[in-house]
Amino acid sequence: MVQSSVLGFPRMGALRDLKKANEAYWADKITQEALLAEAKRLRLAHWKIQKDAGVDIIPSNDFAFYDHVLDHIQLFNAVPERYTSQKLSPLDEYFAMGRGHQKGGVDVPALEMVKWFDSNYHYVKPTLQDNQTFSLAKDPKPVREFLEAKEAGFQTRPVLVGPVSFLALGKADRGSSVNPITLLDKLVPVYVELLKALKAAGAETVQIDEPVLVFDLSPEVKAAFKPAYEAIAAAGSAVPSVVVATYFGDIVHNFDVLPAFANAQGIHVDLVRNPEQLEPVIKQLGPNQILSAGVVDGRNIWKNDFQKSLGLLQTAIKALGADRVIVATSSSLLHTPHTLASEKKLPTDVYEWFSFASEKVKEVAILAKAVTDAESVRAELDANAAAMKARAESARTNDPKVKERQSQVTEEMHNRKTAFDNRYAQQKTHLSLPLFPTTTIGSFPQTSEIRVQRNKFTKGEISEEQYDDFIKKEIDYAIQIQDELDLDVYVHGEPERNDMVQYFGERLQGYVFTTHAWVQSYGSRCVRPPIIVGDISRPAPMTVKESKYAASVSKKPMKGMLTGPVTCLRWSFPRNDVHQSVQCQQLALALRDEVVDLEKNGIFVIQVDEPALREGLPLRKGSERDAYLKWAVNSFKLATAGVEDSTQIHSHFCYSEFQDFFHAIAALDADVLSIENSKSDAKLLKVFIDEDYPRHIGPGVYDIHSPRVPPESEFIQRIQEMLEFLRPEQLWINPDCGLKTRKWDEVKGALTSMVKAAKYFREKYANKA
Ligand SMILES: CN1c2c(nc(N)[nH]c2=O)NC[C@@H]1CNc1ccc(C(=O)N[C@@H](CCC(=O)N[C@@H](CCC(=O)N[C@@H](CCC(=O)O)C(=O)O)C(=O)O)C(=O)O)cc1
Numbered sequence: 001m002v003q004s005s006v007l008g009f010p011r012m013g014a015l016r017d018l019k020k021a022n023e024a025y026w027a028d029k030i031t032q033e034a035l036l037a038e039a040k041r042l043r044l045a046h047w048k049i050q051k052d053a054g055v056d057i058i059p060s061n062d063f064a065f066y067d068h069v070l071d072h073i074q075l076f077n078a079v080p081e082r083y084t085s086q087k088l089s090p091l092d093e094y095f096a097m098g099r100g101h102q103k104g105g106v107d108v109p110a111l112e113m114v115k116w117f118d119s120n121y122h123y124v125k126p127t128l129q130d131n132q133t134f135s136l137a138k139d140p141k142p143v144r145e146f147l148e149a150k151e152a153g154f155q156t157r158p159v160l161v162g163p164v165s166f167l168a169l170g171k172a173d174r175g176s177s178v179n180p181i182t183l184l185d186k187l188v189p190v191y192v193e194l195l196k197a198l199k200a201a202g203a204e205t206v207q208i209d210e211p212v213l214v215f216d217l218s219p220e221v222k223a224a225f226k227p228a229y230e231a232i233a234a235a236g237s238a239v240p241s242v243v244v245a246t247y248f249g250d251i252v253h254n255f256d257v258l259p260a261f262a263n264a265q266g267i268h269v270d271l272v273r274n275p276e277q278l279e280p281v282i283k284q285l286g287p288n289q290i291l292s293a294g295v296v297d298g299r300n301i302w303k304n305d306f307q308k309s310l311g312l313l314q315t316a317i318k319a320l321g322a323d324r325v326i327v328a329t330s331s332s333l334l335h336t337p338h339t340l341a342s343e344k345k346l347p348t349d350v351y352e353w354f355s356f357a358s359e360k361v362k363e364v365a366i367l368a369k370a371v372t373d374a375e376s377v378r379a380e381l382d383a384n385a386a387a388m389k390a391r392a393e394s395a396r397t398n399d400p401k402v403k404e405r406q407s408q409v410t411e412e413m414h415n416r417k418t419a420f421d422n423r424y425a426q427q428k429t430h431l432s433l434p435l436f437p438t439t440t441i442g443s444f445p446q447t448s449e450i451r452v453q454r455n456k457f458t459k460g461e462i463s464e465e466q467y468d469d470f471i472k473k474e475i476d477y478a479i480q481i482q483d484e485l486d487l488d489v490y491v492h493g494e495p496e497r498n499d500m501v502q503y504f505g506e507r508l509q510g511y512v513f514t515t516h517a518w519v520q521s522y523g524s525r526c527v528r529p530p531i532i533v534g535d536i537s538r539p540a541p542m543t544v545k546e547s548k549y550a551a552s553v554s555k556k557p558m559k560g561m562l563t564g565p566v567t568c569l570r571w572s573f574p575r576n577d578v579h580q581s582v583q584c585q586q587l588a589l590a591l592r593d594e595v596v597d598l599e600k601n602g603i604f605v606i607q608v609d610e611p612a613l614r615e616g617l618p619l620r621k622g623s624e625r626d627a628y629l630k631w632a633v634n635s636f637k638l639a640t641a642g643v644e645d646s647t648q649i650h651s652h653f654c655y656s657e658f659q660d661f662f663h664a665i666a667a668l669d670a671d672v673l674s675i676e677n678s679k680s681d682a683k684l685l686k687v688f689i690d691e692d693y694p695r696h697i698g699p700g701v702y703d704i705h706s707p708r709v710p711p712e713s714e715f716i717q718r719i720q721e722m723l724e725f726l727r728p729e730q731l732w733i734n735p736d737c738g739l740k741t742r743k744w745d746e747v748k749g750a751l752t753s754m755v756k757a758a759k760y761f762r763e764k765y766a767n768k769a
C-alpha cells in the first residue's frame, strides 16, 4: 500500500487564532495558561483535519508559537546568556528572543530574523558563541507534543530541524567568531538524546528536515552529515527510524552526501520544484529505502494536477514498488492558507482552481489511493481533470492588450535619461536635502482604529467618502508627527493600505483576492497574498490620490510609495502556467504608469520597494540565478525609468543579505537605497566601499520588529560604525523597514532619538567642512 504524508501544517488556525492568542498574551490580556490551552486546541484540530482527510503520516512538533527554528534554539539550550540571565519563564524567554523584551526592568533586543530559504516566512537565526554548549531542554517540546497527540489518538511523526541545517542556518553571535558547523560534535549527542526520548515515548519514525541540502554547500557543511547521521544510526533501535526531508530545490548536486543517510528509512524530495530529480534520486536509494515523493505543492495554492503527479508516482512505484513510495506534500504546508472552505467571495469558476492546506491534505490522501486503485477515487480524479481543463481554457487568463504592450517594450525603456551624478545634481537643487537626510520607509502604525474603519468600509458600513475623510485625517496626523520629529523626507504613512502587496493586487486586473487566506510571515504577523490568475494591467491610478493629498499638506518633499514588480509577484501567489518573468514584466508596465502619474502630480521622490528581490534569487549559483537577476532587475528598471532626472528614485530592501546580491542592487540604478541593517554587523557594508558604490544608502538603524525603543546613544554608535564603511555624503538615516507593526509611542520615541542622532552627525561634519 502507498502511504500518504504531510510535512507540516499551518499553525495559525482558520481565523488566525494563534496570532490573536499570542498578541493577547503579549498585551497581558490573557494568561500563559490560556495561551497554552489555545495552542493545544489548535494542534488537536489540525491533527484531526489530517486524520479525517485520510492522511497516513501526520506530523507533530510542526506547531510553534513564534517560529520552529526558535523552538530548536530553546530545545537545545542554545539560548544566549543575555536572555537566560533575565530569569524569565521559558515561554517569555522564548518570546524575548523572537521579538525582544522591554518590560519589568528587562531590556533585551530580539535575535536576528531572516528569510526562510526563498519563501516569505522568516526564521530566527541560531546565534552561537565561541564557547557554545548544548543540552536537552527539560520536558522537550517534540516529546511533549508527540505524547499530547498520542493521548488524543493520533500516532504522529515528529518533525525536527536536522543538526546540520540547524547549525548551517545559524551564525556567530556579535563578539564571537565561531563557525557554527564546528559545533556539530557538541550538538549531536544532544540530538541523539532527544531521539531516544522520542523513541521511549513511542515515536516509530521522525522526519528530520535537512533543507540546506538544496544549497551549494561548503566542504565543511557537506562533511558534517556523515558523523551526525552515523551517530544517530549507531544508537540503533534506541532511536526512531529517520526520514531525511529536503525541499525547495533538488539534491542531485549533493549526492555525494547521501551515503551519510545509508541507515535512514527514507529520503524526501521536492518533486514540484524539481521533478527531474526523481529518476536520479531513485538510483541513489539503498535497497530498502523509501522515497517520500513531494508532489503536492506546499508553496502555492493551485489545485494539484493529479495526472501529472500520478505520472511521477507511477515512475517511482515502477522502480521501487508500492511499499517504498510515500505520497507527500513537497514541503510543509506552512506557506499555504488554512482552508479554501472559508472563501465565500471568490468567483465560482476560479474557486475550483485552488487548493489550500486543508484541501491539499486530501489531495495527498487521494493520490495515495489513486496510484494503486484509481477506481476507488474515480469521482475525485474526474473532478480534478475537469478543473484542470476549465482553467486551461478560461478566458480570464489571457488579455491580448497586455501581450501587445509587452511586445512593444524596448531596451531604452529600461534606462534613466542620464547617469547618477548628473541626476543627483538636479535632485539636490530640486529637493534641498541636508547632510544625513532622515526619512522613514513608508508605513506608520496601522492602529486598530485604522483596521476597524477599513473593515467597516469593506463591509459597506461606511461610505467611500467617510473612509476617504478618515484616511485624510490619518495622513494629516502622520505629517504633523513628521513635522514635530523634523524629518527631512516625508511619507504619507500608508494608512489606506491593508498590505503593501495585497493593496496593489486589489487594484490590478488579472488578480483575485481572498477574505481569509492568511499565511504566517513571522511571529504573529500574517499576510494574505493576492492570487495572480491572468494577464496583469492597471485600470486606473492606484496611489496618486493619497500621495497628492499628502504632498499638498506637507512642507517637505513627500515620498511616493509603491511596491516593486518583483515583490508584487513574489508576495502574491503567482500563476504556474506562465513564466514568472512574463508576469513580472506585466507588473512592471503597470507600475511604470503609476510612477509617471505620481511625478505628473507633483511627487518628486518615489520609493519602489523591492524587499523580495533577494528572496527570489534561485538558491543555487549558476545560470538560473543569472537569468532571474536579468529579468528581475529589468522589471524594476522598466517600472522606474520613465521619470525625469530631477525625480529621485528610492528603493528599499529588508530581509536581504546583500553580499551575494550586491551587483543586482547596484544594477537597479536607484538613486537612494534603504536596507535592513540594524541587527547585522556594520562590517557587511564594506562591500559598498569595495565596489565603489556611487549612489546613496540608508542602512537601517532601528529594528522595527521589536517593541523596544532604542536610546539615542545606540543610534549614534550605529551611525558611527556605518561611517567606517560609507561616505558621509552618501549616508541616509532611516529605520530598517516600515513602522506599521509598531505603536505610535514606540515610533515617536525611537524616531526622536534617530533624528537627534542624525543632527549630531550633521553638526559634527558641518564643523569639519
Ligand atoms: C514587509 N513585510 C511584508 C511581507 N509580505 C507582505 N505581503 N507584506 C509585508 O508587509 N514580507 C516581509 C515583511 C513581513 N512583515 C510583515 C509585517 C507586518 C505584517 C502585518 O502586520 N500583517 C497584519 C495583517 C495586515 C493586513 O492585511 N491587514 C488587513 C486586515 C486587518 C484585519 O485583521 N482585519 C480584521 C478586522 C478588523 C478589526 O476589527 O481589527 C479581520 O480581517 O479579521 C487590514 O489592515 O485591512 C497582521 O495582523 O498580521 C505582515 C508582514
Ligand SMILES: N[C@@H](CCS)C(=O)O
Pocket: 441, 442, 443, 500, 561, 609, 611, 652, 654, 737, 738, 739, 740
Ligand atoms: N513601504 C513599506 C515597505 C515594507 S517592506 C512599509 O513601509 O511598510
Ligand SMILES: [Zn+2]
Pocket: 441, 611, 652, 653, 654, 736, 737, 738
Ligand atoms: Zn521593508
